[in-house]
Amino acid sequence: VRLEGKLREALTEGKGLFLFYQSITDIETGRITAREGLIRWYHERRGWISPVEFVPVAEESGLIDELGIWVLNRACQDAAGWDDDVRVAVNVSAKQLGKGTLATNILTALVRAGLEPSRLEIEITESALLADELDCLADLRRVRDLGVRVALDDFGTGFSSLAHLRSFHFDKIKIDGSFVQDAIQRPDCAAIVGVLADLGKRLGVTTVAEGVETQAHLDLVRAEGCREVQGYLLGRPAPSSRDVPLVAALNRLQIQV
Numbered sequence: 001v002r003l004e005g006k007l008r009e010a011l012t013e014g015k016g017l018f019l020f021y022q023s024i025t026d027i028e029t030g031r032i033t034a035r036e037g038l039i040r041w042y043h044e045r046r047g048w049i050s051p052v053e054f055v056p057v058a059e060e061s062g063l064i065d066e067l068g069i070w071v072l073n074r075a076c077q078d079a080a081g082w083d084d085d086v087r088v089a090v091n092v093s094a095k096q097l098g099k100g101t102l103a104t105n106i107l108t109a110l111v112r113a114g115l116e117p118s119r120l121e122i123e124i125t126e127s128a129l130l131a132d133e134l135d136c137l138a139d140l141r142r143v144r145d146l147g148v149r150v151a152l153d154d155f156g157t158g159f160s161s162l163a164h165l166r167s168f169h170f171d172k173i174k175i176d177g178s179f180v181q182d183a184i185q186r187p188d189c190a191a192i193v194g195v196l197a198d199l200g201k202r203l204g205v206t207t208v209a210e211g212v213e214t215q216a217h218l219d220l221v222r223a224e225g226c227r228e229v230q231g232y233l234l235g236r237p238a239p240s241s242r243d244v245p246l247v248a249a250l251n252r253l254q255i256q257v
């Protein structure tokens with residue numbers, strides 16, 4: 001409840017929230033194709049709090065729509081200011097789906113920022129998605145009709161991965177980093193990565209290997225046929241240039257909890 005109150009305050013006053021970005025790279029050309037926005041929160045007493053902790057709080061308290069709108073606006077504004085035409089990817093909680101509001105919220109953010117719909121991509125986490133939720137699918141279809149790309153995040157971690165692909169035409173499949181990391185020791189996991197890359201090719205869907213931390217990971221996912229890569233080897237999540245001085249100052253502070 002206390003965290004919820006502080007989060008509400010952060011959202012209404014627009015303070016303490018940051019959107020970091022991590023690059024997603026074409027494995028053949030080495031070019032950046034997208035930057036994924038990853039939310040960060042600096043709590044005035046507790047310091048940095050992970051989205052793993054506060055996104056569920058937002059989901060359970062009904063703040064997720066407000067948080068989602070903040071992220072969409074920030075991402076579109078930032079992308080409109082970049083000096084390249086790289087896309088921006090935004091994580092959308094499954095809790096933002098099924099209400100009939102997502103496409104409108106996205107369009108509003110695009111218009112405010114003056115950003116083309118083709119520059120925006122949304123990522124839906126597979127483990128939170130139900131393949132037969134008609135209202136959610138309808139929202140995803142409206143988003144795609146705007147010309148915004150839709151990616152299936154953490155692919156392979158849900159209970160019905162293939163059913164998701166049957167229910168909706170995703171533009172991108174993001175292979176969960178755990179498969180990539182296990183593939184080094186385990187040929188069966190390497191085989192799974194390879195089969196998912198093939199699946200993407202046959203469906204005409206871009207596959208991204210997540211969690212690429214080492215050259216060995218990169219060599220492996222290239223050999224298995226993944227189109228794009230994301231992970232610490234290619235670049236860590238980092239604040240946008242506007243936020244760099246403030247984030248550096250916050251990181252120098254000694255936090256008293």
Ligand code: G
Binds near residue numbers: 090092237
């Ligand atoms: O950046 P990090 O690895 O700490 O993210 C942890 C989790 O939080 C991931 O599952 C990620 O998708 C999620 N997350 C990060 N930013 C956002 C966001 O802006 N919105 C939502 N809904 N989830 C996010």
Ligand code: G
Binds near residue numbers: 091153154210231237
């Ligand atoms: O659920 P989603 O895929 O959106 O979450 C991405 C999360 O993974 C972010 O919190 C990000 O900080 C984290 N991440 C990004 N690259 C790597 C990596 O190479 N290794 C690990 N372990 N985590 C990563």
Ligand code: MN
Binds near residue numbers: 153
């Ligand atoms: Mn993601």
Ligand code: NA
Binds near residue numbers: 153210
């Ligand atoms: Na992911």
